[in-house]
Amino acid sequence: MAEVHGFERSRVQDIPEIKTRAELYRHIKTGAELLSLTNDDENKVFGISFRTPPSDSTGLPHILEHSVLCGSRKYPAKEPFVELLKSSVQTFLNAMTYPDKTCYPVASQNIQDLYNLIDVYMDAVFYPRITPFIFQQEGWHLEPDDAGNRLTYKGVVFSEMKGVYSSPDSLIAEYSRRAVFPANTYGLDAGGDPRQIPTLTYEQFREFHRKYYHPSNARIFFYGDDDPQRRLSFVDSYLRDFERIEPESNITLQPLFDKPVRLVRKFAAGDERQGQKGMVTLNWLLGDTTDTQMNLSLHMLEYILLGMPGSPLRKALIDSKYGEDLAGQGLDAEIRQMYFSTGLKGIDPENADRIGELIFGTLGGLAKDGIDPLTIEAAVNSIEFALRENNTGSYPRGLGLMLRALTTWLYEGDPLALIAFEEPLERVKGVIAREKRFFEGLIERFLLQNPHRALVLLKPDLETAKEEEEAERARLKAVRESMTPSQLEEVGANAARLKEMQERPDPPEMLASIPSLKITDLDRYNKCIPVSFLREGEAEILYHDLFTSGIVYLDLGFNLRVLPQELLPYVPLFGRALLEMGTEEEDYVALTQRISRKTGGISPNIFSSAAKGADKSAAWLFLRAKSMLNQSEELLSILRDVLLKVRLDNRERFRQMVLEAKARMEQKLIPSGHQIVNMRLRSQFDESGWVAEQMKGVSQLFFLRDLAGRIDSGWPGVLADLERLRSLLLSGRNVLANVTLDEEGWRILEPDIRRFLGDLPASPVIVEQWSLERDAPFEGLTIPAHVNYVGKGVDLYGRGYRYHGSARVVTRYVRNAWLWDRVRVQGGAYGAFCMFDRLSGILTFVSYRDPNLERTLEVFDRTADFLENLEIREEELTKAVIGAIGDIDQYQLPDAKGYTSMAYHLSGETDQERQVMREQVFGTGLEDFRTFGRYLRQARDGGIVKILGSSKGIDEYASTRTGEMQVVKLL
Numbered sequence: 017m018a019e020v021h022g023f024e025r026s027r028v029q030d031i032p033e034i035k036t037r038a039e040l041y042r043h044i045k046t047g048a049e050l051l052s053l054t055n056d057d058e059n060k061v062f063g064i065s066f067r068t069p070p071s072d073s074t075g076l077p078h079i080l081e082h083s084v085l086c087g088s089r090k091y092p093a094k095e096p097f098v099e100l101l102k103s104s105v106q107t108f109l110n111a112m113t114y115p116d117k118t119c120y121p122v123a124s125q126n127i128q129d130l131y132n133l134i135d136v137y138m139d140a141v142f143y144p145r146i147t148p149f150i151f152q153q154e155g156w157h158l159e160p161d162d163a164g165n166r167l168t169y170k171g172v173v174f175s176e177m178k179g180v181y182s183s184p185d186s187l188i189a190e191y192s193r194r195a196v197f198p199a200n201t202y203g204l205d206a207g208g209d210p211r212q213i214p215t216l217t218y219e220q221f222r223e224f225h226r227k228y229y230h231p232s233n234a235r236i237f238f239y240g241d242d243d244p245q246r247r248l249s250f251v252d253s254y255l256r257d258f259e260r261i262e263p264e265s266n267i268t269l270q271p272l273f274d275k276p277v278r279l280v281r282k283f284a285a286g287d288e289r290q291g292q293k294g295m296v297t298l299n300w301l302l303g304d305t306t307d308t309q310m311n312l313s314l315h316m317l318e319y320i321l322l323g324m325p326g327s328p329l330r331k332a333l334i335d336s337k338y339g340e341d342l343a344g345q346g347l348d349a350e351i352r353q354m355y356f357s358t359g360l361k362g363i364d365p366e367n368a369d370r371i372g373e374l375i376f377g378t379l380g381g382l383a384k385d386g387i388d389p390l391t392i393e394a395a396v397n398s399i400e401f402a403l404r405e406n407n408t409g410s411y412p413r414g415l416g417l418m419l420r421a422l423t424t425w426l427y428e429g430d431p432l433a434l435i436a437f438e439e440p441l442e443r444v445k446g447v448i449a450r451e452k453r454f455f456e457g458l459i460e461r462f463l464l465q466n467p468h469r470a471l472v473l474l475k476p477d478l479e480t481a482k483e484e485e486e487a488e489r490a491r492l493k494a495v496r497e498s499m500t501p502s503q504l505e506e507v508g509a510n511a512a513r514l515k516e517m518q519e520r521p522d523p524p525e526m527l528a529s530i531p532s533l534k535i536t537d538l539d540r541y542n543k544c545i546p547v548s549f550l551r552e553g554e555a556e557i558l559y560h561d562l563f564t565s566g567i568v569y570l571d572l573g574f575n576l577r578v579l580p581q582e583l584l585p586y587v588p589l590f591g592r593a594l595l596e597m598g599t600e601e602e603d604y605v606a607l608t609q610r611i612s613r614k615t616g617g618i619s620p621n622i623f624s625s626a627a628k629g630a631d632k633s634a635a636w637l638f639l640r641a642k643s644m645l646n647q648s649e650e651l652l653s654i655l656r657d658v659l660l661k662v663r664l665d666n667r668e669r670f671r672q673m674v675l676e677a678k679a680r681m682e683q684k685l686i687p688s689g690h691q692i693v694n695m696r697l698r699s700q701f702d703e704s705g706w707v708a709e710q711m712k713g714v715s716q717l718f719f720l721r722d723l724a725g726r727i728d729s730g731w732p733g734v735l736a737d738l739e740r741l742r743s744l745l746l747s748g749r750n751v752l753a754n755v756t757l758d759e760e761g762w763r764i765l766e767p768d769i770r771r772f773l774g775d776l777p778a779s780p781v782i783v784e785q786w787s788l789e790r791d792a793p794f795e796g797l798t799i800p801a802h803v804n805y806v807g808k809g810v811d812l813y814g815r816g817y818r819y820h821g822s823a824r825v826v827t828r829y830v831r832n833a834w835l836w837d838r839v840r841v842q843g844g845a846y847g848a849f850c851m852f853d854r855l856s857g858i859l860t861f862v863s864y865r866d867p868n869l870e871r872t873l874e875v876f877d878r879t880a881d882f883l884e885n886l887e888i889r890e891e892e893l894t895k896a897v898i899g900a901i902g903d904i905d906q907y908q909l910p911d912a913k914g915y916t917s918m919a920y921h922l923s924g925e926t927d928q929e930r931q932v933m934r935e936q937v938f939g940t941g942l943e944d945f946r947t948f949g950r951y952l953r954q955a956r957d958g959g960i961v962k963i964l965g966s967s968k969g970i971d972e973y974a975s976t977r978t979g980e981m982q983v984v985k986l987l
């Protein structure tokens with residue numbers, strides 16, 4: 017076999033369904049495998065992944081994932097990763113730890129940038145510095161308080177995982193997987209259990225790197241329109257310095273249970289009212305992930321059982337009234353053995369076994385009586401549509417393919433097995449057509465007759481939060497007491513050295529060695545998205561001529577300005593109600609089935625933004641719909657039905673949706689606390705922020721809780737509100753259609769769209785006035801968590817600041833150079849953001865999974881000083897400009913482009929203004945940082961503070977600020 021740059025090619029295959037040529041190589045000297053996908057996608061992707069099965073729950077793979085990005089042989093700066101974040105035009109730059117693998121992917125549209133990123137990543141994974149200090153910073157270390165009386169644990173992963181373990185949804189997922197795999201690596205937590213993290217030693221950490229971060233244990237991936245030969249020669253330049261080893265990273269199979277198991281665990285609940293609510297899942301071990309046909313079939317079965325609001329298992333669970341929303345993540349096909357997990361949350365724990373029986377009974381009924389053929393058709397169409405569309409949202413398509421390849425490749429299977437989907441898909445469709453009871457047979461075999469299953473009950477407990485805190489304090493006390501005075505002194509000295517090291521800036525020449533683009537590598541002009549503005553009567557049509565592989569993307573919007581403000585909180589539910597309540601002719605089961613059978617999906621979406629040159633903000637409800645062009649008639653007919661014939665009077669169904677929405681909001685509080693805080697901050701300044709918070713923030717949660725009661729006590733009033741909302745909103749004079757499709761398709765579709773818009777009722781529209789309601793300017797929102805989300809917001813336009821494109825460079829620099837160091841590296845938080853809305857002039861700071869409160873607020877307040885006193889070298893400034901241009905040029909798939917162009921239109925921004933902004937970014941100088949700092953300092957004292965976090969910390973803090981801070985209990 018011919019050798020190419022140290023590799024031999026074992027396979028080559030064209031994959032027409034993704035217009036790609038795939039080549040599989042093996043590195044001759046080390047045995048490293050490389051999958052090279054070549055096509056015309058300019059959003060190029062590289063990734064290197066290692067099999068890293070953990071042997072305990074100390075979070076070793078996760079801490080190592082963080083640490084290798086903190087300096088390496090060629091790039092010894094403190095954090096080359098952050099330098100890349102500052103200066104690259106990357107479209108993806110991150111690293112991820114999974115239960116059995118660690119992945120280091122990067123993506124860029126610029127070839128030079130891509131190879132810069134690859135070089136830093138290759139050096140990082142094979143030659144990291146990983147000193148004891150880095151281990152302590154990213155993993156854990158002890159820190160004495162100022163008086164030296166008490167010790168605490170600090171560390172980035174430690175804080176991150178405390179956040180994870182504060183979320184009952186994360187806990188049930190974690191415990192469910194462990195319950196199915198008690199005997200192999202999947203019974204452990206690769207992310208790290210905060211109680212276990214402090215038992216990890218530096219020696220174990222180093223050894224793990226030596227053992228697993230080796231070419232012989234690596235799977236390397238390339239994707240895109242770059243030169244496939246260069247990929248090989250570049251990778252070989254790293255690999256050829258290694259000798260082959262036998263990596264002992266095989267994942268053993270979990271032996272099968274001979275009888276089911278039942279497990280009970282506790283989580284920290286906040287108060288008595290929420291204290292009633294538990295979660296339960298039923299979990300089954302299924303077949304091997306590498307069995308392609310079974311893998312695809314089980315994905316379809318999952319969709320049949322749970323994928324639609326009217327899916328039989330979902331419906332039985334929700335109709336039972338035992339709980340508020342589903343628990344469990346459905347099918348997991350990302351690890352060596354697939355498993356299936358489903359259940360309910362918001363339950364009375366007493367009902368756990370009854371819920372288990374209900375699941376079994378429902379599955380038994382389906383196996384016996386058969387599955388509705390229309391449900392099967394819906395599942396097959398939806399899975400097939402998703403495979404063909406390959407819409408990975410804001411992630412690069414190549415990254416999605418890399419992760420899909422790894423689900424088989426990691427276990428010595430064929431990496432293309434699921435990427436080349438046409439053949440297995442046809443095979444499965446053939447089997448479905450031939451075998452009359454195919455899915456019923458799967459239910460029988462994998463679920464009903466399968467003794468390898470576990471029922472996991474997660475019970476709320478009011479004492480757990482306190483017990484966990486006390487246990488940690490007792491552990492730390494014991495540690496402290498076991499120490500001699502000199503050992504204790506050493507802990508203090510060590511923490512001081514760590515702090516000193518973190519604060520010492522990297523020498524300029526060290527930073528300069530990290531490869532970066534030049535300004536001249538960048539395009540001077542924004543890429544404009546094509547748009548035509550059309551009309552049909554009073555309806556507005558925006559059309560974008562873009563290639564979409566034969567898919568119609570239609571965003572159908574209704575202007576919310578016609579609603580009185582008391583109806584605004586209903587809007588998210590109303591959007592769902594249109595699609596999930598049924599019509600005069602179809603109940604919701606048949607309607608949602610039809611959506612899945614005939615389209616690629618329809619989902620509600622809310623848009624709100626300040627609008628340039630207008631006294632009112634823009635606020636819209638959209639139905640975002642997609643289908644193949646040949647399904648578009650069906651798509652429009654469904655939309656016509658839901659808009660003209662929706663039935664809103666099904667109280668039981670509406671109650672289910674309200675409870676689901678409430679449970680989902682409550683679940684979001686912990687993982688998305690930074691967004692909740694950001695929204696709450698912005699709601700205090702301008703109308704668009706206030707509208708968003710009414711519909712998506714804490715106010716929405718309060719509204720949902722109240723509404724759940726009103727459905728019982730005053731349903732006629734609720735129904736009247738919904739009907740009023742419908743008659744005000746759904747008018748042909750109040751509508752906008754945003755279509756993304758190529759020209760040939762548009763010629764076919766345009767008359768249909770015009771007819772469709774013309775058929776909507778032409779009821780008159782009147783624009784309403786809204787008046788903002790403000791909450792306390794200093795507010796603490798408490799949840800039973802061990803971490804905080806700390807936010808501060810200021811109004812810069814209110815202080816006379818006029819927008820300038822340099823604000824993009826400045827705020828980005830603040831995030832990456834100031835907040836990263838102070839709040840994350842030194843403060844031990846998982847992250848911190850600084851966001852400036854150029855339309856409203858509101859600047860917000862928010863920290864993420866933060867152990868601190870006051871200290872973080874101080875950092876936010878000192879940002880102005882940081883900027884005003886900043887000295888910045890030319891190269892640093894250039895890097896900051898490049899990074900900001902990278903943000904502007906983010907890669908988007910065609911549906912996202914069409915939506916973005918529409919958003920510009922609704923907020924009144926022109927291409928010309930955006931080009932001016934780009935030029936201002938290029939022209940940013942040191943003076944712009946200082947000017948920004950000056951306005952920030954003026955605005956600082958009029959700023960407002962919102963904190964979401966542990967009640968203990970917030971109550972303590974509030975007691976030091978008597979009378980100033982309003983504390984609100986959320987959970």
Ligand SMILES: [Zn+2]
Nearest residue numbers: 078082173176
């Ligand atoms: Zn992490």
